[in-house]
Amino acid sequence: MKESRLMLIQYATAVAAVALVSVHLVMQGVIYPYATAISFSNILSVYRNGFYAIFLEALLVVVLVHGFNGVRIILQELRQTRSWTRLVDAGTVVAIIVTVAYGTRTVILAVFGGVSV
Amino acid sequence: MAVGEEKAKNRRGVRAWLNPYHYNAERWAYLFQRVTGLAILAYVLGHLGDTSFFVGGPTGTGPSPSAWSFIGSIFENSFGHLILILVVLVLFFHGVNGVRLVLAELGLIFRKPSAIEYPYRPRGLGYGQRAMIYVGIAIAVAAAVWAFLVLFEGMG
Numbered sequence: 001m002k003e004s005r006l007m008l009i010q011y012a013t014a015v016a017a018v019a020l021v022s023v024h025l026v027m028q029g030v031i032y033p034y035a036t037a038i039s040f041s042n043i044l045s046v047y048r049n050g051f052y053a054i055f056l057e058a059l060l061v062v063v064l065v066h067g068f069n070g071v072r073i074i075l076q077e078l079r080q081t082r083s084w085t086r087l088v089d090a091g092t093v094v095a096i097i098v099t100v101a102y103g104t105r106t107v108i109l110a111v112f113g114g115v116s117v
Numbered sequence: 118m119a120v121g122e123e124k125a126k127n128r129r130g131v132r133a134w135l136n137p138y139h140y141n142a143e144r145w146a147y148l149f150q151r152v153t154g155l156a157i158l159a160y161v162l163g164h165l166g167d168t169s170f171f172v173g174g175p176t177g178t179g180p181s182p183s184a185w186s187f188i189g190s191i192f193e194n195s196f197g198h199l200i201l202i203l204v205v206l207v208l209f210f211h212g213v214n215g216v217r218l219v220l221a222e223l224g225l226i227f228r229k230p231s232a233i234e235y236p237y238r239p240r241g242l243g244y245g246q247r248a249m250i251y252v253g254i255a256i257a258v259a260a261a262v263w264a265f266l267v268l269f270e271g272m273g
Binding site: 018 | 130131151154155157158161162165168169171172173177178179180181182183185186189193205208212215216218219222263264267268271
């Protein structure tokens with residue numbers, strides 16, 4: 001993918017992240033008192049509200065793409081050899097896939113998994 | 118300048134960030150944008166790990182009150198809350214300064230270029246950009262105070 005397009009993704013995810021993180025923080029410290037927000041029963045009801053589960057998944061993808069693409073940009077500035085560029089690009093894709101997969105697993109299990117004792 | 122010398126100068130890498138000689142506010146904002154970005158990513162990765170304990174951790178199969186209680190006993194204390202306040206501080210600075218960078222990228226907060234004259238200040242930057250940096254710092258501090266009140270005083 002062209003570098004200009006990757007920068008466009010960086011800016012688009014930045015704007016999206018500002019909106020999504022703001023909502024997330026409001027949910028954690030304004031709408032509910034913090035102690036209630038992090039209680040097991042509240043989190044379970046939040047995850048099992050379909051809209052908020054989709055919101056959390058979107059937050060996960062946006063923040064991780066923005067974060068790892070940011071690290072990629074920093075690393076690309078340090079060296080400009082072809083092998084380094086390929087290594088960093090490949091590492092970024094792997095890091096995004098692995099972390100999004102792990103976070104998505106949490107969302108899926110929280111929504112569909114049976115509650116243990 | 119010899120080719121090797123020029124190449125060496127361009128390969129200062131991270132060390133170039135850490136040399137504050139002749140830094141202006143925008144240059145400091147650039148440095149903090151990167152440092153806070155890396156710090157936030159580190160927090161996000163940790164947060165991915167701790168929230169996974171809601172479903173029993175890496176080997177869990179579904180929502181687990183005992184695993185959630187276990188992870189809460191590790192992070193829900195004064196030290197953990199202090200970390201959260203620092204995260205809120207850098208997060209808000211990164212967000213507001215990031216908006217400034219997007220606006221700059223779109224060319225919306227640059228002044229018209231003009232001839233460079235003594236004392237050689239970068240005229241194109243304009244007052245809007247610098248104001249946004251200070252607004253970002255003010256919002257970050259206010260958000261950190263809000264986080265302190267929520268976490269330590271039970272507000273919210």
